[in-house]
Structures are given as C-alpha cells and as structure tokens.
Amino acid sequence: MQSICELEHLSSSGASGHRTASCPTAEKRYPTKREVLAVIPDECFDRNLIKSSISLCLSLAMTIGSGALAYTLIPLTWSWLPAWIAYAVVAGTAGTGCWVVAHECGHRAFSKHNWLQDLIGYCLHSALLVPYFSWQRSHALHHARTNHLDLGETHVPLRDSSASGKACQWWQATIGDEAFAIVQIVLHFTCGWPLYLLTGATGGPARGATNHFWPAWPFSAALFPGEWRRKVWLSDIGVLAMLGLLGSWTYFSGFLPVLAVYVGPYLVVNFWLVLYTWLQHTDVDVPHFDDQEWTWVKGAFMTVDRPYGAVLDFLHHHIGSTHVAHHMDAQIPHYHAVKATRAVQAHFPDLYRYDPTPVHKALWRVATRCHVVSKDDEGWKFTGRRH
Numbered sequence: 001m002q003s004i005c006e007l008e009h010l011s012s013s014g015a016s017g018h019r020t021a022s023c024p025t026a027e028k029r030y031p032t033k034r035e036v037l038a039v040i041p042d043e044c045f046d047r048n049l050i051k052s053s054i055s056l057c058l059s060l061a062m063t064i065g066s067g068a069l070a071y072t073l074i075p076l077t078w079s080w081l082p083a084w085i086a087y088a089v090v091a092g093t094a095g096t097g098c099w100v101v102a103h104e105c106g107h108r109a110f111s112k113h114n115w116l117q118d119l120i121g122y123c124l125h126s127a128l129l130v131p132y133f134s135w136q137r138s139h140a141l142h143h144a145r146t147n148h149l150d151l152g153e154t155h156v157p158l159r160d161s162s163a164s165g166k167a168c169q170w171w172q173a174t175i176g177d178e179a180f181a182i183v184q185i186v187l188h189f190t191c192g193w194p195l196y197l198l199t200g201a202t203g204g205p206a207r208g209a210t211n212h213f214w215p216a217w218p219f220s221a222a223l224f225p226g227e228w229r230r231k232v233w234l235s236d237i238g239v240l241a242m243l244g245l246l247g248s249w250t251y252f253s254g255f256l257p258v259l260a261v262y263v264g265p266y267l268v269v270n271f272w273l274v275l276y277t278w279l280q281h282t283d284v285d286v287p288h289f290d291d292q293e294w295t296w297v298k299g300a301f302m303t304v305d306r307p308y309g310a311v312l313d314f315l316h317h318h319i320g321s322t323h324v325a326h327h328m329d330a331q332i333p334h335y336h337a338v339k340a341t342r343a344v345q346a347h348f349p350d351l352y353r354y355d356p357t358p359v360h361k362a363l364w365r366v367a368t369r370c371h372v373v374s375k376d377d378e379g380w381k382f383t384g385r386r387h
Contacts, residue, residue: 030297030351031297033297033328036297036348037329039343040332040340040343041339044325045332046333046336047109047110048333049110049112052104055101056110059094059098059100059315062094062097063091063094063095063097066087066094067087067091070084070261071261074087074260076257076260085264087260087265088267089268092268095265095266095269096268096269098124098127098128099273100316100334101120101121101124103121104317105118105120106121106132106136106139106140109333109334121136122238125238126242129243129266130239131197131213131239132235132238133235134235137224138154138210141223142154144296145299146296146300146303146327147281147286147288147289147294147298148288148290148294149288149290149373149380152204152299153203153204155281155282156202156203156288157288157371157372157382158371158372159373159380160372168372169372172371181364181367184371185363185367188274188278188367189270189274192274193270197212198211198212199219200220207220207222210223210224212235216229246258272316275363276316276319276323279320279363280303280304280323281302283304283365283366283370284366286304286353287378288373288380289380290380301324301351301353303324303326303327304353304355305323305341305353306320306355306362307359308321308359319334321341322334322341324341324353324354325341325344370382
C-alpha cells in the first residue's frame with residue numbers, strides 16, 4: 001500500500017507555468033522536483049508540535065467561543081435572523097481554521113507523530129462531517145496528479161471534445177456568460193462539496209463515480225484500493241458519531257438551535273473550502289495536461305497563490321496565499337509556508353504563480369470562463385470567451 005507521502009511524490013521530474021510573468025512553454029525550462037526542494041530552507045520542513053498546537057487551540061477557541069457567545073447572547077427567534085447570519089459567517093470563517101489544521105494532519109505536517117495527527121485530524125474532520133481517511137486518500141491523489149485531465153482529483157475541467165464539454169459550452173452559449181456564471185457559483189457553493197464526497201463530481205474521469213463513504217459497488221473502488229477500504233469504513237464511524245450527536249441535540253433541544261449554532265457555520269466552512277480549492281488550480285491561463293504532457297512538477301506549479309488579506313491568512317493559516325509551496329511539499333507546516341513561498345518565488349520567478357486580482361473578481365472570471373478546455377501547444381487551456 002502506498003503511503004500519503006509516496007502518493008504525493010510519485011514523480012521527481014517536471015515543470016510548470018506562471019501568473020506574474022509569461023507562461024513558459026519549453027520543457028527545458030522545467031526544474032526537477034529535487035531542484036525545487038533544494039531551494040527551500042531546511043527549517044521550513046521542521047514540524048513543531050508546540051507551534052502546531054497553538055494554531056489548533058486558537059482556531060478551536062475562536063470557533064467554540066463564538067458559538068458559546070452566540071447561543072448565550074442571541075435570542076433564538078426569527079427576528080434575530082440577521083444576527084445569526086452574522087454569527088454563522090464569523091464562526092464558519094473561524095471554523096475553517098480547524099478544517100485547515102485537520103488538512104495538515106492528513107498531510108503529516110502537524111507533528112512527527114502519525115498517531116497524534118490522525119487522532120486530531122479524525123476528530124476535527126468528523127466534527128465537520130468530513131470522512132477523514134477517505135479525504136486524506138483522495139486529497140493525496142490530488143497532490144500526486146495535480147492538473148492531470150484524467151487522473152486529477154477535484155475541479156478537473158471538461159475537454160471540448162467530450163459530450164459533457166460540448167453540452168457545457170452549449171448551455172453557456174444559450175443562457176449567456178453572466179447567467180451561466182451565477183448558476184455555477186450557486187451550484188459550487190451549495191452542492192459542490194457534498195456532490196464531490198458522494199459521487200466524485202469534478203474528479204478525474206479515469207476513476208469513474210466514487211463515494212467517500214461507500215468504497216464499493218455501485219461506485220468505483222479505484223479510489224480506495226486495499227487497506228484504504230477499511231479506512232473508509234473507519235471514517236464513516238466518525239461521521240456517524242457526529243450525526244448521532246447532532247441528532248441527540250435536535251431531539252432534546254429542537255432543530256432551531258442546531259440550525260442556528262451548527263448548520264449555519266458548517267455551510268460557511270464549506271463555502272471557504274470550495275472557494276479555496278476552486279481558485280487554487282483554475283484560471284484562464286492555467287493549463288491542464290493529458291498523460292503524455294503531464295509531469296509532477298509541471299502539475300504542482302499549476303497552482304495560484306492569491307491575496308486573501310492578513311485576517312483570512314491568520315484565521316486560515318495561509319492556506320490560499322502559500323499554496324504553491326504547499327504543492328512543492330505538503331509536509332511544510334503553515335507557519336513556515338511564507339518563507340518557503342518566498343524561496344520558490346525568488347528561485348523560479350518565471351514559474352511561480354501569484355494573481356493579485358481581488359478574490360471576488362477572480363472568482364467571477366473563473367466562473368464565467370473556466371469550464372471547458374481545448375488543446376494548444378502548452379497543454380489544455382480554457383476556451384471561455386475573453387472579454
């Protein structure tokens with residue numbers, strides 16, 4: 001059975017493109033993975049349990065604390081709905097930090113003790129109704145095959161030669177770019193995450209329909225081979241336990257407190273998760289690759305760092321502004337990610353991608369123009385109309 005680290009390091013050669021400069025097309029300009037890692041300072045790979053624990057405690061304190069304050073101070077009446085919406089935004093935004101810490105546990109970036117990382121990640125992700133080991137596996141495949149058109153995981157675009165790609169283009173031409181973008185945004189932020197977990201939506205076509213809770217027929221078992229199937233069932237236990245707690249809370253207190261205190265922030269956490277993953281590897285000039293073109297480093301550099309601002313960077317542990325370095329080595333803890341990012345940018349300025357476009361404008365551009373790809377000399381590029 002392959003470990004997570006092995007999955008994320010399946011290839012040691014490759015290359016990439018860039019967003020703050022012109023995208024390179026010559027294969028000879030691509031470094032090897034060893035060359036990329038060599039420029040990152042050694043201290044960036046140090047996993048400090050105390051620093052990781054401080055980040056965990058801060059995220060937990062802000063999330064649980066905001067929930068306790070809201071439950072104590074805000075009346076559970078519909079007239080106070082605006083206050084509960086504001087609370088959901090605050091608590092869900094803070095809770096995303098817990099999600100990111102669990103994500104680091106899955107990558108082995110939290111500490112040097114795998115049992116401790118799995119315990120923390122399992123509890124945090126289960127509390128957010130995420131199957132920890134199932135997602136650990138699929139996310140490792142995302143890192144192992146970033147921007148691969150067939151074997152990639154999450155937000156894999158459609159080819160213009162496929163039936164689905166042609167249907168998508170027809171739909172967009174029929175209803176118009178703006179209406180199409182609105183539909184895409186609504187679908188992504190309301191249904192995208194559960195659909196991915198339940199059906200593998202936006203995953204690579206090579207593995208077919210997958211389910212993070214059921215690793216067997218009628219779904220493809222390709223995503224969870226061997227020992228991973230047992231880990232899926234173990235993940236289900238955690239999610240079922242959380243659902244049991246929510247059910248008991250509903251039985252004794254009614255649905256309204258659960259809706260206000262838990263469901264609202266939960267939806268906001270999912271919003272941030274989808275926003276980050278959608279924009280990290282998707283934009284009008286970010287190519288995808290078929291099996292003949294793809295290499296590990298080429299895929300890894302097809303990652304875009306964006307300006308989320310100091311507050312979100314603090315709350316979400318720099319997950320969106322240092323994602324390029326995260327794809328160079330996912331075991332780099334978030335508190336070293338800024339230094340690692342600067343090193344990658346300094347040594348590979350023609351490959352490192354940073355888009356200064358405000359995130360809401362970048363989201364609209366992606367939702368309008370980034371759904372179907374067609375082949376060109378650099379790879380498979382998005383065919384959305386340019387305005």
